[in-house]
Amino acid sequence: MLVLQCNQDVTKDFMDTQPAQIAKYLHQTLGIDVAVRVWKERARLPVFLRQGYEFYELEILGRPCLAMVDRADEEISPTTVRKHAEYLLAKFPGDVIYVRQQLAAYQRKRLIEQRVPFLVPGNQLYLPSFGIDLREFYRTRRGAPESLSPGSQLVLLHLLLHPCRGDQTPKELADRLGYSKMTMTRVFNEFESHSIGEIKTVGRHRCLTMPDDRRRTWNDTLPLLRSPVTKVYRVRCANGPVQGVSAGLAALSYYSMLSAGPQRTVAVTGSQWKSLRGQVDLQPMAAGDPDATNVEIWSYDPAILAENGFVDRLSLYLALRETRDERIEAALAEMMEGVAWSRA
Incomplete structure (x- = not known):
């Protein structure tokens, strides 16, 4: 298989210059001149294809090809692209090539795994039936991280x-x-x-x-999945109870038979904590002080998933699952048994 490399940047508005960009990229990479024309049979296609793509016909190295240019702002799953291409193969006497201005690295990988021809002007050309895999030095785009954001x-x-x-x-x-x-x-x-x-x-x-x-x-x-808790502060508020969504052992006692103890625990976002510190008088307290309130800073807003003023069961499980305490472990198991997985 022929493997080439290039590093070019497409800066023009893609949807306004599709034929020109396709022709230019093929000339730069394969050294061929192609005429890119609107496919006249487009009107015979189902509405979902006409709405989702623009279609152009061209010849590459003497073989007829149909470019299906993605019009959507959001990326389409590779499986869906493959199904659309297979439908078009029954209508067009040649190769069908998926075209999009940008593709994430994992999207390109899955298209290659499914042997779906594709073209990203200025970046990559994959034509397995031609024996061509032209790859760019990828612009920095991360693949799938080890955990969800x-x-x-x-x-x-x-x-x-x-x-x-x-x-x-x-x-x-x-x-x-x-x-x-x-x-x-x-x-x-x-x-x-x-x-x-x-x-x-x-x-x-x-x-x-x-x-x-x-x-x-x-x-x-x-x-x-990761614990939503990023930091914990132990404070006392001279103006009254610290406001937030009830969390920690207090929340676990709500969902189980566990006795929570005297300390309150509340969950807030980083921005809420910043605002709280500017509005009330907070005094740092030692760990274990019964008058202290544990303020957990969460990576997402706990109020969105809260139930009756308490953080949700699943987030709470993630926050406490590393705790090595038999009472807490048993209470977590009891809480998770109460999740209505089968609820419609």
């Missing part, structure tokens, strides 16, 4: 605790949880890179469908 973890826990029937779009989840569309796009990318649920494209939007077996999803994703 705090935002992705919160979304996963929300879907496990509050299952929704049918597909979920990034906008629907963003509106429900108070996240931005950009953040939710990153969440969907992480879910796809870790094979959490099924992500497919409907029209121009990605949709997420979670498995019905939520207990299995929880167990399968546990290695990706």
Whole structure:
């Protein structure tokens, strides 16, 4: 197989210059001149394909090819791309090439694994039937991390605790949880890179469908989940109780038969803690002081998943699962038995 390398940057607006960028990249990489023309049979395709792609026909080294140019802002799953390409292969007498301005490294890897031809102008050209794998020196883009980001973890826990029937779009989840569309796009990318649920494209939007077996999803994703607690401060507030979502052993006693003890524990975000310190008089306290309040700083907002003023069961489990205390371990097991995994 021919392997070439290049490092070029595509800076023009992609959707306005598709044919020119495709032709230019093929000339720069393969040294060939191609005519890129609108495919006249496009009008005969199903609506979802016409809405999702632009189509151009061209010849590469004497072989007819059809470029299916992704119009969506969000990346489509490689499995969906393969299914769309297979449909087009039955309609077009040649190779079908998936084209997109940018592709994450893990997306390219999965397309190659499924032998789906693709072209990223200025970055990569993969044409297995031609024996061509042209790879760039990748622009810095991370692959799948070892654990989920705090935002992705919160979304996963929300879907496990509050299952929704049918597909979920990034906008629907963003509106429900108070996240931005950009953040939710990153969440969907992480879910796809870790094979959490099924992500497919409907029209121009990605949709997420979670498995019905939520207990299995929880167990399968546990290695990706981290304690939401990043720091703990022990303080006393001269103006009254420290405000926050009840957490720690106090929350565990709410979900189990454990006796919590006199100390309060509350969970807040970093920004909430900063605001709290500027508004009230907080005095540092020693560990074990019964008058102290443990203030946990969380990597995501505990109030979003809270139940009756207490942090949710799954986040609490993640926060306490490393504790080596038989009473706490037994209480955690009791709490998890109370999770309504089968609730619709």
